[in-house]
Amino acid sequence: MFDFHATVWYTIVDFAITGHYDLARLGGNTPAKTPRRPRERRFYQQEEKMRRFGTQGRVYPDRHYVVPRTEEIADFIQRVKEGRYIVLFAPRQTGKTTFFRLALETLTTQDTTYFPIQLNFEEYEEYAAADFYASLYREIKKEIERVFRKHRKVPADALVRFLENTTITDHVSMHEFFRKFGERLVYHHNNWQRVILFIDTFHGIPLALENSFLASLRSIYLTDRPYCPHSVCFVSVKSIIQRDMVNAVSPFNIQDAFHLPNFTFEQVRELLTQYADEVGQGFGPEVVEALYKQTVGQPFLVNRLAEILTEEMDILKTELITMRHFSGAYARILQEHNTNFEHLLTHIRRDLRFEDILMRIVSHSIRGVFFDRHNECIDELTTNGVTSKGNDGTCQIANPIYFDYIRQIFGTQLKEIEQESLS
Ligand SMILES: Nc1ncnc2c1ncn2[C@@H]1O[C@H](COP(=O)(O)OP(=O)(O)OP(=O)(O)O)[C@@H](O)[C@H]1O
Ligand SMILES: [Mg+2]
Numbered sequence: 001m002f003d004f005h006a007t008v009w010y011t012i013v014d015f016a017i018t019g020h021y022d023l024a025r026l027g028g029n030t031p032a033k034t035p036r037r038p039r040e041r042r043f044y045q046q047e048e049k050m051r052r053f054g055t056q057g058r059v060y061p062d063r064h065y066v067v068p069r070t071e072e073i074a075d076f077i078q079r080v081k082e083g084r085y086i087v088l089f090a091p092r093q094t095g096k097t098t099f100f101r102l103a104l105e106t107l108t109t110q111d112t113t114y115f116p117i118q119l120n121f122e123e124y125e126e127y128a129a130a131d132f133y134a135s136l137y138r139e140i141k142k143e144i145e146r147v148f149r150k151h152r153k154v155p156a157d158a159l160v161r162f163l164e165n166t167t168i169t170d171h172v173s174m175h176e177f178f179r180k181f182g183e184r185l186v187y188h189h190n191n192w193q194r195v196i197l198f199i200d201t202f203h204g205i206p207l208a209l210e211n212s213f214l215a216s217l218r219s220i221y222l223t224d225r226p227y228c229p230h231s232v233c234f235v236s237v238k239s240i241i242q243r244d245m246v247n248a249v250s251p252f253n254i255q256d257a258f259h260l261p262n263f264t265f266e267q268v269r270e271l272l273t274q275y276a277d278e279v280g281q282g283f284g285p286e287v288v289e290a291l292y293k294q295t296v297g298q299p300f301l302v303n304r305l306a307e308i309l310t311e312e313m314d315i316l317k318t319e320l321i322t323m324r325h326f327s328g329a330y331a332r333i334l335q336e337h338n339t340n341f342e343h344l345l346t347h348i349r350r351d352l353r354f355e356d357i358l359m360r361i362v363s364h365s366i367r368g369v370f371f372d373r374h375n376e377c378i379d380e381l382t383t384n385g386v387t388s389k390g391n392d393g394t395c396q397i398a399n400p401i402y403f404d405y406i407r408q409i410f411g412t413q414l415k416e417i418e419q420e421s422l423s
Helices: 004-018 038-049 070-081 096-110 129-150 157-164 171-188 207-221 240-247 265-279 285-295 299-312 323-335 339-349 352-362 376-383 400-409 411-422
Strands: 085-089 114-120 194-200 231-236 256-259 387-389 395-397
Touching: 070 085, 070 096, 070 231, 070 256, 085 096, 085 207, 096 114, 096 194, 096 231, 114 129, 129 171, 129 207, 157 171, 171 194, 171 207, 265 285, 265 299, 285 299, 285 323, 285 400, 299 323, 299 339, 323 400, 339 352, 339 400, 352 376, 352 387, 352 395, 352 400, 352 411, 376 387, 395 400, 400 411
Parallel strands: 085 231, 085 256, 114 194, 194 231
Antiparallel strands: 387 395
């Protein structure tokens, strides 16, 4: 596809480097291109390798600017090594998948005795028990084969036979499977491999199966060590404890909750500096501050604003990114429909009581709302990253972008309320 802006940009760069415009790029009549000179070639090779601010799901260090979250990863790995059953729990688009993949990569590169089985329950919500466990087994088997391939090892014949002749039909046979699989790994492959089970989007598990599934893992955890899996990591938008409270039973009171925070100011600065170092275009210091302040480090929002500034506003790469540009990007993000705002809207519209609370928080004329975590609505809005506790003990909107967005949504209603209070 012809990308006019990119073309114009390359043409300008061409001129800066070679002193010539390549009119063919702009649809001009220049004859066939002459081969590039070495300096030019270097530039274009660099350009092809250039990374971006990622906003479409998980980010990859070779393609995107990535906050390494080194300390959090070290903490997480320590817990895995100790054989804990962890729940990594945070609202939508806060970097759960990216984090746990990076952590896994770091751990298995450091130490090949860890045997990671990675699953995702995203698509199971409507599944019946038999279909769920059949698919679960297929995925586990695929993962086992993948790990052997990655380690350049061949599974022992007995292990292959075991995998071929096994089925998992329910939580009891799943327990049985892990016990036998763990034993065979030890028996046939000299060094003890510690199996780690990672389950992304755990909340996608069919609701009717959740308790028995967790009870089964809990009973593995409570047997004598070594047990298989050695560690389990659930990635979810809800803490399992909270779900248990809803279900009024607690089959999983052994979980180790891992909170994934928003980016700190330093992490935001580091992310923007990666771009500045690579491209040579800086962000003014007040822009870095504003970007952090308006997003409070919410990972998606940070990246989306940076993406608008670096890719969608046609700011020359030779120009410093200033507050004038930032205001433009801010206005633009508030006008768009991105998946993050869609999630936000879904939460707001789910319950009329939510609308009422949010309206009271964003209104300039109504007194604030006390942050009471025992209030079911406030708890749910906070769990989903919409609200948070302010320093004065009141409930506030999680970041200024959400605040402005919510005010926009309630526009007319808010105006009426605010005018009424003036009259
Ligand atoms: N380590 C990181 N460095 C830079 N940006 C990140 C990082 N982690 C997450 N992000 C930003 O957050 C977005 C969402 O990341 P990711 O898909 O990992 O989150 P998630 O919590 O798993 O989302 P979901 O709830 O949709 O499953 C990314 O597209 C990117 O904009
Ligand atoms: Mg995810």
